[in-house]
Each structure stands twice: as structure tokens, then as C-alpha cells.
Amino acid sequence: MAKKLRFSIVVLAVVSLVLLILSPTATTAAPKGEPIVIGYVGMVLSPGTRPCMDAQKVAVEEINNAGGILGRPVKYVIADNKGDTSLTVEGARRLLVEDKATFISVEGRTEICLAAQENSAAMFKKYPHILVFNGPMGSELTARVMDEYAKYRFCFRDWDAEPAHYAQMNYFWGTTYPQMFNGFKSIAILWEDLAWTNMWRKGIDYLNLPPWEEMLEKKFGVNVVYSKAVKPRGTMYLPILQQIAMKKAQVIFYCSSWFTDTESFAKQWAESAARDIPVNLYGGVAQTADYWRMTGGKCLGIISGFTDGEIFLTDKTIPFIKKMHERKIPTQIHVHLAYADIYFFKEVIEKAGGTDNIDKLIRAMETTETTYSLGRMAYETKPVKPFFHSKVRVDPDNPTKTTYPGVYIQPVAQFQNGGKIVYLGASCKENEKIFEGIGSPKNYVSPAELRKRAK
């Protein structure tokens, strides 16, 4: 009996010791050595940018708690640019010269990013680094990487290029819209009056891509009954909505972004003559659940991409969303991307074996692939402008048709009664399977019906 007891104690001690050794706190040595500096230049007060910074801070904390990158700690530094070009350049210079940053993310208008790119190119020789544009649309940023590869080879854009959105629109107008809007034959389009919508308004000659309006009319036989470029903020929408109602459009497609006052638009739409015409917002704050609160429920019936829901898209999605919700960080698309960027950098550094050789880092940026909360993170290496060095999404040789499956999984949703988010499926046929248990266009309910239900 005593022998058995002694044996049990020894076994227990050995098991405890093994468990102790295998436990993360015991195995994870605190990172040591010179820190790897990751910088972010953006507007601290911007509701679009602040969550990106907060999400990246969380990622850096997690990496440091797990032992850093190659045993080295990661330091995260923010430079506030206040939405100003000179402060952006000043901030980027400080990050490079004083903080010795290896990776810098820049957020802001394309123009701000272009100035940062110019500055980085001038400083690259003395301060080799990787420059990542977090979310800007301007194709100029990556088009010039192909034109002058040696000069701008360190520049990457974690968002896709304008031509990459053609396949998605083909899917919407050809597949999901006809399912949601019976006999889909007419549309009103509002364009945010900034340069990023120009390519879609005018077409992209060098890729032989037509303007979206032409695509709608010729390919889908849909009549564009109203089309107007509107100011990103401060627009009085009521007269516009009145005209749209008079034109009897079946749906309003608003090519909006983070700059657009979509909350003000929703409030005016809900009180306007066009309130029975369904609205599809392209981008902006409607991607998060906050939109319901911001509009006081006036967004009832509005359709938008929605990236703030705890649904399974990849194995990273739910943990990420939960983590962000715990910290009250809204998760619009570029917050997903900003968080994913940090883990992507980690992979890149590990692949390159450190941060000393910039060419190895650039090569690793071009060849690394990671999974993140909305799909796969990788950069396009096919030498086609402006896809090159942008985040992959569609086949650059066939941007109107082929979307890479599982690369960018965008849920489309509708705000229904009580702020409930009802999913309407994917943004491309290649990802339809992922949404089988989540939602489909069949879930769409007209705004008039939703209002009736609310009563």
C-alpha cells in the first residue's frame, strides 16, 4: 500500500513537472534584445483610424506576451498626423530617424500617403524600411511601385486596388440584387465626390474596364435613373432623395467611405420620399453595429458590408471580434487589416530571419501568406498595375470575373428590427459556400415591411 502511494506521488510529481514545463508561462521566455519597431502614422482623433491603432497595440501586446518575434520585443510607436501632410512626413521621419522603425503603416488620404511614399523613398537608402498603406484606395500608390520598382519596392498597400472591385459589383448586380429586388431594372447611384470613385465613374482605360454605369446598362440591362457625385460630408440629402423618388429608382447604391456622413444620410433617407427605396452603402461606419445607435435606428433596412459580427469566416474571426468587443474597439474592415498586418509582419520577419536585410524582408512581404479574420493576407506579385504590391483579391488578368476564394470574405448584411444584423450572403460567388449557414439574399426584407413590423 505504502509502495503504491509512493509510486502515485512520484507519478503526480513527474506529471506536474511536465505540465509546468509545457505551460505557456514557463515556456515563453520574456523577449530580449533590441526591439523591433513598428510605427503607425495616422490621425489619433479619427474614428476610422483610432481603432486601427488600438487593434495593432493589442496585437503587439499579444506578440510580446508570447515571447516577441525571434525572441526580440516589439515596440509600437504612434505618430499623430492630424490629417495633415507635413505632420505625416514629420512623423514618418521621426519614426525612422529617432525610433529606427522597420515597418511603418500610414493611414490617410491617398495624397497624404503619396507624400509619405515620396519621403520614404528619399530616406530608404539610409533608413531601410517597409511602408504599408493602411486602407487608402488610390491606385497611384501601387501603380508607381511597378513603374519604378527599385525606388518604391518597399511600399505595400493592405487594401485592394480599384479594379479589384469590378468582380464584386458584377456579382451584386448580376446575382444578389435580382434576388433581393424583384425585376431589378433601375438604380440610383450616389458617388462620394473624391478621387477614389473616379475610376468607377469613368472606367479604367488601361485595363479596358468600363464605367460602372455603362456596365449596369449594357451588361445587366439596368437603367441608371439618377447619378450624382456628392460631397463626403455636410451634404443636404433631402432634395437628392426627393429627385431619386421622382425617378422611381428601385434601389439606391451609395458609393460611400469612412469620410461620408452615412449616418446623416440614413436619418434623412428615413424621413424622405425615398424611404421605401432600399439603400446599399458601399463603405463607412455602417460596417459596425454602432451604426444603429449612431442613426438612432433610422438605418432600419439599410444594406451594407458588415464586419463587426461574431460569425465564423476563418478560425481567427470570432476570437478577434470578441477580443475587440471586450476592448470596445469597432471592427470595420481596415481594423481587421491593421490587426492582421502586425501578425503578417511577424511572419515576414521570421521568414526573413530578422530585420537586418531589407531585400529579404521585401521578398518575404511578397511571398508570405497568413490567415486573418476576413480571409487570407498576401500581396499580389503579378506585374499588373495597380494590383502589384496591393492585397490580393481578384485575378489581375481577369479582374471582372475571378475572385480568389477565401481571400477577402466580406459579409453583406441588413439592419433589421431592433438593430438586428441579418446576413445577406457573400460579395462573390467564390465565397458563397462560407455563407451557407450564415445568410443569403433571401433574408432581405424591404424597408417598408421592416417599418411595418416595427409598429
Added chain:
Amino acid sequence: MVDIEIKRDRIVIRYKGKKWDWMIEPRYWRNAIVWTCVLFVFPLVAYFVSPGLINTMVTANIYAAIAIPLSLMTVGTGRINFGPNFYVGVGGYTAALLSIYCGWGPLTTLPFAVILSVFAAVIFSPLVIVARGLYYVLLTLLLPLVFLEVTFIYTGIFKGDVGLFGVDLLVQFENVKLNFIMAAYISAGIMLLYLLIVNKVLKSRYGLIMATVNDDEEVAHGIGVNINKVKILSFVCAAGMIGVMGWFLAHYFGTFAGITYLPLTFMLKILLVFMVGGRAQVFGCVAGGYFIAFLEMILIRTMGQFQPVAFPIILLILLFVLPSGEGLFGIYRKRHYREYLPTIHVRR
């Protein structure tokens, strides 16, 4: 025959009935020399201590170099122009377009930036004759905003909110820190040149005439001053000087977009420089430019997320606390009145 007379406080040179005098009393030139030396030593010190400060200095010089001509314009026209950034836009777009489409370098684009800015100023100069008070303020305020709209409408030329890029850089040495220093010296050089010119003009006989126009146009007209000529000249010359700063910005950043320089936010900063330094006081523009640029940089570095709130609060407090129109420089000058020659009082 040149007649040179050395007095206790000045050297007087007389030639054919004309007279020039040069102050040699140390207290009158000491401040200018000391501060100029500080400005020239600063980039070298910053190069070793904190190179980022050089960029802040460039920003301060840009602010000051726009505010100095604005003060000349204010005194000469008797009106505050609320849209000096219009000429930054004209100069900047001229330089950027010529550099991109003609492949011209900064030295070649400079005269064209000046000519176009002056030309634009000549076109809009009747404003100083036909409008005054609130109307003038509104009209000048609208000019840059209308120009901004034009840059959006004619996207093919101005590239809208993306702006023009690929502009030849101002200096392109192999050593990047040397580029920073050169940019700092060029901006400081332009700013000091403006300071010298505008200070000389305001102290000259022509400055006296401008002061009379500023004080009371009807009285000035009554005593034989061609007030329209004075106002238009002050307006056009100052606009040309401001246009040069647009040229500088385009070649300094290698990009230029109206959306950065034409909206109210940029103009507000210039007006703050103008007010905090000392309304229409040329030396005050330098004090204001450096104060605003360095305050913003220090707050960004030290106050983190509270900085965007702290910055306007500090400025608001300053605007309330500083004696009306005197600004930071006015306070300094009051306490060191012996170090400055008496000047004509201009009601600004």
C-alpha cells in the same frame, strides 16, 4: 563725393543729396543677429540631438514665411485677407504641374510660380478697392475654397484630392540628413529674406504711406496718396511672396494637393500664427510660426491622445490672454522697448 559720418549710434552715408544711415548701436541689432544665429545653429544642433526637430523648424519657417507677407498685405490694404492660402495653391500647383509635365527642377519652376501668383493677385486685386469689412473677409475666404472645387472639377489637371505627385525634390543629396538641413536653411533663408524686405518696406517712406492708408483711406486720399496704387501693390507683392511658399511646399514634399492647403484648416493655422505672434507685426510672425509649430510637435510627442484637445485649448487661452493685437512679440517688445527703434503706430 561720398560723405561718411560716424555718429555714436549710427553711420550716415551721404551721396549726391541722398542719405543712408545704418544703425551701429548694439542694442538695436543685437536681437536680430542673435536670433538669426540661433536659427542657423539650430539645424546643426538638431542634426545630432533630434533630427526630427529640423522638420518642425521647416514647418515653422513655412508658417512664418506665409504670415510675414500677410502682415504686409494687411498693413498696405487696411484689410485682413482670410484666404492667403489661395496663393499657396497657385504657387504650389504651378510648380508641381511644371515639374511633372515639363520635367523642370525647382529653380526653373520658381519664376513661373511667382509670375502666376502675381498674375492671380492682379486679377483679384480689385477686391481691395471694391470690398471692405465683412464683404472683403468673405470674398477672400471664398477664393481658396472655390479653387479647391476647381481642383476637384478639373481632376484631369489637378488630380482632385489625390493631388499631384512626382514633383522634383528641392534637394536630393545622397545623405538624407543633409537634405533635411538644406531644406531647413532654404526655408529659413526665405523667411529671413521676407522678414528683411517687409521690415524695410514698413519702416521706409512707403511704409509710412501704407500706414496712412491703413489708418484712414479718405484722409490718405485727401493728402494726395494714391490709395488704390498702394493697396494693389501691397496686395500683389505679398501674394507673390506667399506663392513662393506654395512652390517650396510642392518641391519639399514632392507632392501637392489643394485639399491640404486650400481648406479652412490650413488657413486657420496661418491666421493663428498671425494673431498669436502679434497681429501684423513682422517679427511677431516668426515668433508665432515657431510657437505654433513647436507647441504642436511637443504636444504630439508628450500628450498622446489628449494632444488634439490640448492644442486648441492652449491657443484659445492665448488668444484671450494676450493683449489685443500685441501677441507674443508685442509683450516681449514692451519689456525690451529700449532695444527697438520707435516705429510708426499702425492701427492694425
